[in-house]
Amino acid sequence: MGVDPGFVRKIFAGLEHGDGAGFFAHVADDVDWTVMGTHPLAGHYLSKADFIAGTFAKLGKVLPNGAQLHVDSLIVQDDVAIVELHSEAIAKNGFRFDNHYCWVCYFRNDTIVRVRAYLDSVMVARLFAENPI
8 A cells, every 4th residue: 555645744844943852753773774975974874863863963063053954855655655855954153055965765654664865975974073062
């Protein structure tokens, strides 16, 4: 049957409105999340806690108002959602962190169990080079 596109849009709306907890309530504790690339956020995270610590917590140290993610498009087929997002954040030093993302999300029983996330690695590297943590 697959995941409902309206449900996917609803859980991503949490991220759009700064409600990370609302979004992460729909992510499995043992999620398999890979952030592709060679930058300070890249890695293979095998739990929700490790993913948050390795990405969102780091971003929170350099982006005073968070990543400010917005959904651009959504494609859902069966239990997979491809979500294109962008951020409109400003770093502590004033650097505009207007990154673009593509998250390929795999669902099981309306819970995200695996993600492959793609983004502008050079922009992430510059963000942390100019705003060391």
